[in-house]
Amino acid sequence: MVLEFEKPIADLELKLQEMKDLAKGRDVDLSADIQSLEEKIQILKKETFQNLTRWQRVQLSRHADRPYALDYIYEISNDFVELHGDRNVKDDKAMIGGLGDVDGRTVMFIGQQKGRNTKQRQERNFGMANPEGYRKALRLMKMAEKFGKPIVTLIDTPGAFPGLEAEERGQGEAIAKNLKEMFKLKVPVICIIIGEGASGGALGIAIGDKVYMLENTWYSVISPESCSSILWRSWDYKEQAAEALKLTASDMLENKLIDGIIPEPLGGAHKNLKDMSQTIKEKIIEALGELDKLKPEKRIDARIDKFCSMGVVNENK
Template sequence: MLLDFEQPIAALEGKLQEMQKLAAESDVDVTEAVVALEAKINSLKKETYANLTRWQRVQLSRHPERPYTLDYIAGMTDKFVELHGDRTVADDKAMVGGFAELDGMPVMLIGQQKGRNTKQRQFRNFGMPNPEGYRKALRLMKLAEKFNRPIITLIDTPGAFPGLEAEERGQGEAIARNLKEMFMLKVPVICVVIGEGASGGALGIAIGDRVLMLENTWYSVISPESCSSILWRSWDYKEQAAEALKLTATDMQKAGLVDGIIQEPLGGAHTNSEQMIATLKQTLINTLKELAALPVDELISQRIDKFSAMGVVVE
């Protein structure tokens, strides 16, 4: 899948392939030309991805080839045991989680899971959890707390499922309860936005001691398209909406809403999934070691203070 702003890069890469094919099929020496073109492509890539608009980063966050939660779990951990069900209604396939070992450390991993094709997307409900998904997540967090295991959540959702049946089963209550309970968890909690971080659907598993974002992700109360449809009665203004929402990782860090940004490979996480997974793994290991040094009372106190300090109150 090629995005609009990647077309000039793709055109040069096409020329490079033609040049390399010519060199392979004939005795013509094009070494200097190949080297020069490779340098030009690399320079264009750096310039392009360093100056992406907010909407372009939203597009990258949705790239269908980006690693999803289960990809990170498979690549980062050993002995993953997936746990199912909220013990009340059902097992929400849009929310996955279970115990695993991260570099030998037992942890609980929880995250939203999207699908790569139509069948998988329907099975995972496009990464939009129902109330039972958030209740399953809370059940697993409480289980982790019981066995003194750190919790890692991976956030990637266009929002909680907005269907009538989800509201009837208490979507708002389920998310609100997660917010309340996550503040008081007696184990370290690390939250990472790995793709889309939309509204309460993301926030429902995003109260942590450290909240991190991958470089080309977004985190906002509403998506650019929905914002555009409300303000302009049309999706045509989604790019302006993205600019106004200030939803990128850089924006979130400047606003003090997240604690750090994890760099992606040049071109996005999907261009080198193995490198991205290795980078996230090392970041998590380092952060867990840092949090493990804090007493439980201080951990909870800092977590509450951090979120309480967000926003501005005018009387």
């Protein structure tokens, strides 16, 4: 999959491959030309990805090849054991969780999982969890708290599922309860937005001591398309909506809504899963090192203060 703004790069990469094939097939020395073209591609990549618009970052966060929660979990941890069910209704496949070993330490991983193909997307409900998904997440958080294990959540959802049955089973209540209970968890909680972070669907597992965003992700109360449809009665103004929403990682950091940005490989996280996973792993270990120094009561107070200070405006009269 090639996004619109990536086409000039893709065209040059195609020429580069043709040049390499020509040199190999005809035994011609084109090393100087190949090196020159490789340097040109690298420069173009840097210029392109350093100057992405907000809408282009939204597109990149949805890239079909972008790693999902389980991709990162299997790379970051050893001996991952997935846990299932909310012990009430069913096992929501859009919300995954389980225990994994990170450098000799057991961590509870929780995240939303999308699908690669049509069958998987239907099974995972496009990463949109039902109430039982949020209740499963809370059950796993409480289990982690009981056994003194830190929690890492990986957020990637276009929103909580808005279906009639989800509302009948208490979608709003399930998310609200997660918000309340996550503030009181006695173990360290690290939240990382790895793709889309939309509305309460994302926030339902995003109350943490440390909240990070990958470089090419977004976090907002509403998607650009939905915002455009409400304000302009059309999806045609999604780019303007993205600019107005200020939903990128740099916007969130500037507004003090997150604690840091995790850089991605040039071209996006999907270009090098191993490097991206290693960067995330290092950030998790670093954050846990900081949080372990605090007593549970101090962590809880700091967590509450952090979120209570968001959106506060002081007016000089």
